[in-house]
Amino acid sequence: RVRLSANLGSHLVGVCYVLDEPTVGLHPQDIDRLTDALLDLRDGGNTVLVVEHDESLMRRADHIVDMGPGAGRGGGRVVAQGTPGELERSGTSLTSMALRGELALERGARTGSPGRRETLRIQGAKLHNLRGVTFEAAFGEITGVCGPSGSGKSSLVLQCLVPALRGERPAGRWKSIRGAAGGARRVVLIDAKPIGRTPKSVPATAVGLMDPLRELFARTPEARMRGLKPFAFSFNSKQGRCPACDGLGATRVEMQFLADLWITCEECDGARYKPETLEVRYRGKSIGDVLAMSVEEASELFLHVPKLAALLATLRSVGLGYLSLGQSSTTLSAGEAQRIKLAAELCRAEGGARSIIVLDEPTTGLAKSDVRHLFAVLDRLADRGDAVVVIEHHTDLLAACDHLVELGPGGGAAGGRVIATGTPEELRADPASVTGPWLVRSAPKKRRRARRKKTVKAAEVGS
Numbered sequence: 001r002v003r004l005s006a007n008l009g010s011h012l013v014g015v016c017y018v019l020d021e022p023t024v025g026l027h028p029q030d031i032d033r034l035t036d037a038l039l040d041l042r043d044g045g046n047t048v049l050v051v052e053h054d055e056s057l058m059r060r061a062d063h064i065v066d067m068g069p070g071a072g073r074g075g076g077r078v079v080a081q082g083t084p085g086e087l088e089r090s091g092t093s094l095t096s097m098a099l100r101g102e103l104a105l106e107r108g109a110r111t112g113s114p115g116r117r118e119t120l121r122i123q124g125a126k127l128h129n130l131r132g133v134t135f136e137a138a139f140g141e142i143t144g145v146c147g148p149s150g151s152g153k154s155s156l157v158l159q160c161l162v163p164a165l166r167g168e169r170p171a172g173r174w175k176s177i178r179g180a181a182g183g184a185r186r187v188v189l190i191d192a193k194p195i196g197r198t199p200k201s202v203p204a205t206a207v208g209l210m211d212p213l214r215e216l217f218a219r220t221p222e223a224r225m226r227g228l229k230p231f232a233f234s235f236n237s238k239q240g241r242c243p244a245c246d247g248l249g250a251t252r253v254e255m256q257f258l259a260d261l262w263i264t265c266e267e268c269d270g271a272r273y274k275p276e277t278l279e280v281r282y283r284g285k286s287i288g289d290v291l292a293m294s295v296e297e298a299s300e301l302f303l304h305v306p307k308l309a310a311l312l313a314t315l316r317s318v319g320l321g322y323l324s325l326g327q328s329s330t331t332l333s334a335g336e337a338q339r340i341k342l343a344a345e346l347c348r349a350e351g352g353a354r355s356i357i358v359l360d361e362p363t364t365g366l367a368k369s370d371v372r373h374l375f376a377v378l379d380r381l382a383d384r385g386d387a388v389v390v391i392e393h394h395t396d397l398l399a400a401c402d403h404l405v406e407l408g409p410g411g412g413a414a415g416g417r418v419i420a421t422g423t424p425e426e427l428r429a430d431p432a433s434v435t436g437p438w439l440v441r442s443a444p445k446k447r448r449r450a451r452r453k454k455t456v457k458a459a460e461v462g463s
Helices: 002-010 028-043 055-059 084-090 094-099 153-165 210-218 221-226 287-292 295-301 306-317 334-347 368-383 395-399 424-429 436-441 451-462
Strands: 016-020 047-051 064-068 077-082 106-109 119-125 133-138 142-146 176-178 186-190 250-253 261-264 355-360 387-391 403-408 417-422 445-450
Touching: 002 028, 016 028, 028 047, 028 055, 055 094, 064 084, 064 094, 077 084, 084 094, 094 368, 119 153, 133 142, 133 153, 133 387, 133 403, 133 417, 142 153, 142 368, 142 395, 153 186, 153 355, 153 387, 186 334, 210 221, 210 287, 210 306, 295 306, 306 334, 306 368, 334 355, 334 368, 355 368, 368 387, 368 395, 395 436, 403 424, 417 424, 424 436
Parallel strands: 016 047, 106 445, 142 387, 142 403, 186 355, 355 387
Antiparallel strands: 064 077, 119 133, 119 176, 250 261, 403 417
């Protein structure tokens, strides 16, 4: 936004501006201001190209080019283009459906056992611009934290609540924490940080798929005849990995003052394994072939292997059916990394201690159709009794939360205090709420079916 302001003041003409998801991290009122600035650039005789998912910005565009029809291998084509009105009236793509309001999030009834509402509560948060804030979230509910950019949301949740729940000393950051069981609660932070920094980290390892996969290949007749154990099918083991690239599938070329390059290994052609390991087959596929498959393709191959089928179904449920199992984590987007972490949490055995799951703007980089998958997952986590806390600007997701806490009324020194709290319906009616007017546009449809039925249907859509 600083660079955009500088260009607005320069009064240049005939410039092509390219912006990559400029609305990330912005409150809806800031998105309106940003869009006004982009229109000013256009009116000044410039060309403005924007890669974006935000519906309000798309509606004010002159022309939309819609890529798809899916993601990954299922995309790569122009499926529709025209004015927003033309796409809304006659388009059949997911973007057209979003513009028509056909992808609204649906909130179901709670099926948790009735009784006392168990909560966690932090009092007197005073970090950065926070002014003695008290925050409360309930187990079995989705609590959204909203407010203008810079109002203190991350300071409250990521730098006060999470450290307090993990048992850290206050050091003046907060006064007290209640409901955290003395730091014994399981706290899961799902943010945009990568799941790994080298090609050795892949989606299959992140969700625990590799262990049962190695065991499956070790039980094949060919592996038994060769005396190969499960570790021989690990690309981290000397017994199975390609010696030329050490199981990375690529070799690194140092570029001194430039970023290093990763080149596909010439020995294994990116398969990561020794030739003798790749000779072992399950239903005609080597373990290298399996890692090259998408989640959807692998689901068909392992349909009758219960443990693998369940893990793959979880990846599909978060909208990652297009992702390759062996794709390097260094090539994943922030949104993909977050959804892989969510899938890993869903794979955790149910029935244990309830968790506190904190998400930092999980809709970053997601289209409306992907947000539906995300919400279905958050719904499942809340349904099993976890406390789900979401820092978010996406009004559709906020409108589907059980409870909202809004900080504001502005950013920096103008923020740092709770200005509204309650259900989305209550914030819509609260004149003190800055976010409430945008929630009116995103009111979710309610259903009277049992929550579990809704979740199953959402998972089927994702698959």
